[in-house]
Every structure is written in C-alpha cells, then in structure tokens.
Amino acid sequence: AGAFGGWTAWHLRRRGARVTLLDAWGPGNSRASSGGETRVIRGTYGPRRVYTVLAARSLALWREHERRWKRQLYCPIGVLWLVEEDDQYERAALPILKETRLAFEELDGAETARRYPQINCEQVRWAILERDAGYLTARLACEAVLAGFLEEGGEYRQLAVRPGDVVAGAMRGVTLSDGSVLRADAYVFAAGPWLGRLFPDVIGDLVRPTRQEVFFFGTPPGDTRFTEEAMPVWADHGARFMYGIPGNRWRGFKVADDTRGPPFDPTAGERQATAEGLRAARAYLGYRFPGLAGAPLLEARVCQYEQSPDEHFIIDRHPGA
Template identity: 60%
Template sequence: MTPSLRVAVVGAGAFGGWTALHLRRAGALVTLLDAWGPGNSRASSGGETRVIRAIYGPTRTYVEMAARALTLWREWDRTIREQFYRPTGVLWMTSADDSYVRQSLPFLRELGLEFERIDPSAAARRWPQISFDGIASVCFEHEGGYLAARLACDAVARELVRIGGTYRQAAVASIGANRGRPDVRLSDGSRLDADRFVFACGPWLGRLFPDVIGARVRATRQEVFYFGAPAGDDRFVESHLPVWVDIGERFVYGIPGNLYRGFKIADDTRGPEFDPTGGDRTPSPDLGRAMRAFVDRRFPALRGAPLVGAEVCQYENSPDGHFIIDRHPAMPDVWIAGGGSGHGFKMGPALGEMLARQVREDASPDPFFALARLENTRVDF
C-alpha cells in the first residue's frame, strides 16, 4: 500500500468504524461516513451495551476472532484510557443440550481462555440471586463480559479524526459502475471519490446493492428490556453478577447493571422483518410480559420488579448467520462488510483489522466470509 491510498468507509458502526481506524493507523487517507452518526439509534451498533464472549459452538473461526477481539479491546481501553470492555465473565446455563457450549471448550483451552465447568448446585451457592431450577449444565467463561457499544462507536470515530482521518455525516444516494469503477453519489448531490471503498452499512446493504446482496441481509426486529432492582440492592450489578446466557427452549441473555441503566434482558430469537429506517420502535407488550415471566422465574428476588426501560433495535442477518466480507464481484475496488447477525459488535476490532489488511494489500477475502458460499443458499429465512 502506498501512503496516498484513499479509502472511503461508509457506515460508522462496529465494522466500519474499526476498519477505518485500522486503515488510518496503517497510513491510508480515510474518510468515514455515516447517515446518522456513530452508534445512532437506528444502527445495529447502537444501544448502550453488547455482550462479548468466545463460546461459539463448533465454529473455531469465531472463537479465534473473539480471542483476538478481546486482546484488541483491552489494548483499546489502555490507549484511550476509558473502560469500554467490562470483564464480568459470562455464565452459560443450559437446561438440556449443552453441545453449543461444550464444543467450544477445546478451542478456548488451546487459545488460553479460562473457563470453569460448575455443578449447578455449586453455582447456586456462588450466585444465590439466580434460581438454577431446570439447569443441567453450567459453564463460566472468565474473560467474557460486556462492551459499552454506542460510546465505543463514538470514541472510535473521534480517535480516527484525532490521528488525521475525516468523518462526515452524509448518506449514500446511489452506487453505479463505470468500467468497473464505482460511481458513488451522496444525498447532497456530490460525488464520493476514493481509490477503494468499504461499505459497512448493516441492514441497508441490500438496498445499496440489490443484485449482489439484496435479501441476503435482512433486518429483524429485536427487543431489549430493563428491569429495576430494589433500592440499595447490589446483587444485580456487575460486581456481584456476570453477564449470563440461558439456553433452553429459547436463547435468552442478560447484562447486570448495564452501566446502571437497569437489569438488561433480551431474547436472541430472530424477530419479524423490520424496516431499520422508519420502523416503529415501540416495544411490544407481549414480549415484555414474556421477559418479565422469565425474570420472575430465573431471578426470584426481581419478581414484580418494575420495567424501567425498553428499546427496539435490529439484527442484520445473513442466511447462515455468518458475516459477509467480500469484494463486489463487478467492482473490485468495493468491499462489502455486513451480516453481523446479532453477534458482530464484539468482533469489530478484529474484523476491522482483518478487513483493513485485505483492503490495503488488495488481498483475497477469507472464503468463510465470502459471498460465494451463499450462491445456492435460500434467503427466505
């Protein structure tokens, strides 16, 4: 890469922001754009917090990427002198089939990531605020925790500008091709010029690239609820309770304290299709009641706790749940990064490092993330 390589990165979320920062650190001239701003409320990277964990079933690629991301998040906190990574640990509770957890443990062991298998009765003594009724298997992942999501997106963009990059709040109106070169027009009528482009636009990728992406990335409506602990009760803040995951009939997770906003809980099950630009973000009473019933059962001391907050966000799902990181087949100077599928935020530093290297070196994409794998995949979700 020559020092004069100009790269435009569209989308200032976890994928785009970190890619832009890694590119700038390597000497590229970088412009980062976002239609509404880093970590905005419409973005898949918006919201207060995200879980970071390395347990990923049998998928070693993600375990390795999560391990690298953990290292980079620690380095980031030291560099910025703020704490975005909160190492509470992640408590995995499974009611029957624990294969998702069990299949990752050899990878964690090889990578030096600490974990414990705990008998449910011992776990109940260690975390008495949790009811382990119906739980057959417990595993504690020591280096997991949560991340300050929205604040991190803003901090990454600010750091980019501090070291000589450019940030613009602007929307892409159209992308055309002229002899294999992209012709990118912004909503103000101007043309976006660069040698290479990275589009990390989350749920909007399908609209910008209807032929290449189209329905291969779809947004689903996801809801998050915050319950309030009794006054003065510190059993449900991160000093006394880790991030937790409950795998039973559904995949439910929670973040204690959640930067003091409340006891966060969400159902990871994919919701209905959703319009990320203008969709109604009013939480649904039915899911709120279901989450309250879950809290009453699993955390008895919070029975009847008031709902102190709720929000609607979205996942931007690929058909197989894996990220999409590839070149545009007709415009080799265009890279596409998306399909976070509800688990991408924590990977931002590692994914951005990888993608920035591929863009700088004009390298081939990793086949695991390439578009070719989706050629014969149904996209009806």
C-alpha cells in the same frame, strides 16, 4: 461509523490511506446495529471456532485501545452459560475455549446455585463461567473509535450515501445526501442492515434485518444481588436463547431474547417494544430471577440483527469490481 465501518476506517488510516468515513446518523446512533448502551463479548460459539478466535483477538485489542485512549470501554465481569437440557452447543465450545486460552470454569448445578443464589438453578445441570468475557459499552465505544480515527487524521462526514454505477470494474463515485459526489480509489460499504437496500441486485434479501426487543428492569432499592459486582452477564441457551446484563452502567437489569424476530425496516421502523415481548420478558425474569418477579420496567429498546443465509459475515468484493 459502526463497529465494522469505524474500525475499518481506523485501520486503513493507520496504514497510511487517506480515508473519509461517512454515516447517515452518527456513531452509535439509535438506528445502528452497533449502538445501544451495552453489547456482550463472549467466547462460546458452539463449534464455530472462527468466532471464538475473533472474540479472543477482540478482547486483546480492546485492552490495547483502552490503554491507548486512556478510558474504560470494556467491563470484564464474566459470562455465565446456564445449561438445563441440550448441551451440545456448550460442550462443543469447551475445547475451543481451551485452545484460544480464554479463561473459563465448568461448574456443576450445585456449585452454580451456591455462587449465585439470586439465580433459580433448580433445573440447571451445569454451567460455563467465562472469566475473560463481559460487556462493551457499545455506543461509547463507537464514539471512541471515531475520535481515535479523527486523531489519526481521518475525515468524518455525517451524510447518507448512494452507490454509483460499477462500470469496467470500478465504481463511478458515490452520491452524498447533500448532492455532492465523492470519488475515491476504493470504497468499503459497512452498512449492516442497509446493505440490501444499497445493493438490491447483489445483496437484496440475502441480508435480512430482524426486530429485536430489549428490556431494562429496576432492581429493589439497596439490593446488591443483581449488580455487576455480584453476578456476571448470563446466557440461557435453552428452548429460547435468553441473555442479560446486570447493572448496565446503572441503566437497569437487561433482559433480551436472542431468538430472531420478524423482518424489520431499520430506517422507518417504529422502535416501540410490544406488550407480548414485555410479557415474555417478565415471565422469564420471574422464573430465572425470583427476586425480580414483578420488577418495574425502566425502559425498553428495539434494535435489529442482520442475518445472512448461513449466519456468517459477508466480506467480499462487489462482483462487478
């Protein structure tokens, strides 16, 4: 019942299919890649046009569903891309942003510093401000999609799944953690980091979960410079890919490193941040946001990415089907 599973179930149900949605721990749970308080939606993906197109479509659909469900899930506070040295990634994105009609501005270093004095822009040569971008309240969004699916007449069961054998092009049901067997005309496995475990012969290590640490720091009392009213989501695509979200619906000033971490077990892995990760986050925070140097840590989370060999999505039929 994450992003892929929940939305797939919702769309199939809207098309008239009878759908049962299964999840071992529930929508937006703490093990899920789609969980967490916030996730960034941005249009800048370097030269990879397909993801900018998908992001533009996603923004339109979130606006549509916010109206449908009468609740705000997406916060369009913008995304600011800071460029210090190599700018090939950002330069490649500009014509694609124009093509997809995602609103943005190019800012030189001086203008970036003028607009956002709370950011250390001494080495920033230029920046992209994506005005349509922002962040999604991820956990709440997963819950909203499930609620929408149930309103459409779908069935949800909170159980783990084991795929059945594939014989003569068909799967012989799936075994659930309560011992029952569910049989259907078709099966969709949107299991993210668990795909390799579910299909060791077909996927195996081709989908590799990595450990990612996220930190939330406290801002000074009454200091509004680091709220989402005063600044956008920021992305610093330099030697490492650092990013963060101000405010986070009052959870704290989010700082994370997008660089792929070590391999991680999404089921049994301990989700406690490392001292090394915290030191790196603090050092970066003090450099880029001097007013937050020495800020207290409010909380830390460990999530995971799941990585395919070419970093693209895997959407395919089982080879035995």
